[in-house]
Amino acid sequence: MLKNYLPVFFLIFLAGCVSTQQTVETTPEIPSLPEGNVTSPPALEEQTSPQETQNQVTIQMIARQFEFEPNIIRVKKGDLVRIEITSEDVVHGFALPAFGINVPVRPEQTTVVEFVADKTGNFEFYCSIYCGAGHAQMRGTLIVE
Numbered sequence: 001m002l003k004n005y006l007p008v009f010f011l012i013f014l015a016g017c018v019s020t021q022q023t024v025e026t027t028p029e030i031p032s033l034p035e036g037n038v039t040s041p042p043a044l045e046e047q048t049s050p051q052e053t054q055n056q057v058t059i060q061m062i063a064r065q066f067e068f069e070p071n072i073i074r075v076k077k078g079d080l081v082r083i084e085i086t087s088e089d090v091v092h093g094f095a096l097p098a099f100g101i102n103v104p105v106r107p108e109q110t111t112v113v114e115f116v117a118d119k120t121g122n123f124e125f126y127c128s129i130y131c132g133a134g135h136a137q138m139r140g141t142l143i144v145e
């Protein structure tokens with residue numbers, strides 16, 4: 001009688017070992033946002049896999065009287081966006097309010113802006129430091145798809 005149960009006990013023991021070994025690799029990813037971050041918590045669990053395969057996008061941008069070039073930036077939701085802005089003439093500002101960004105862009109210097117595009121939509125950016133007659137037209141759009 002007892003002999004008949006022994007293999008069952010053994011199997012249960014084995015199953016216990018196997019199942020404990022599988023509960024190891026669940027480390028939830030918490031993306032750390034760089035300085036220009038947003039106040040609302042990112043709700044992107046459904047799209048990003050729990051690895052750190054975050055897509056990084058680098059854009060080189062020129063600021064000059066009175067335009068940004070490019071003035072349309074297209075990225076995907078979840079991208080880590082890095083914009084390297086160089087002024088060709090006077091002091092400009094780069095403001096992207098939807099992502100809490102507003103930085104000066106000085107002549108002959110490159111200002112780097114980094115943020116996670118954690119929401120979709122069209123977001124305006126514009127020059128935030130008065131730079132001359134056409135200052136108000138110095139703007140562009142960030143498109144997050």
Ligand SMILES: [Cu+2]
Pocket residue numbers: 092093127128129130131132135136138
């Ligand atoms: Cu300006």
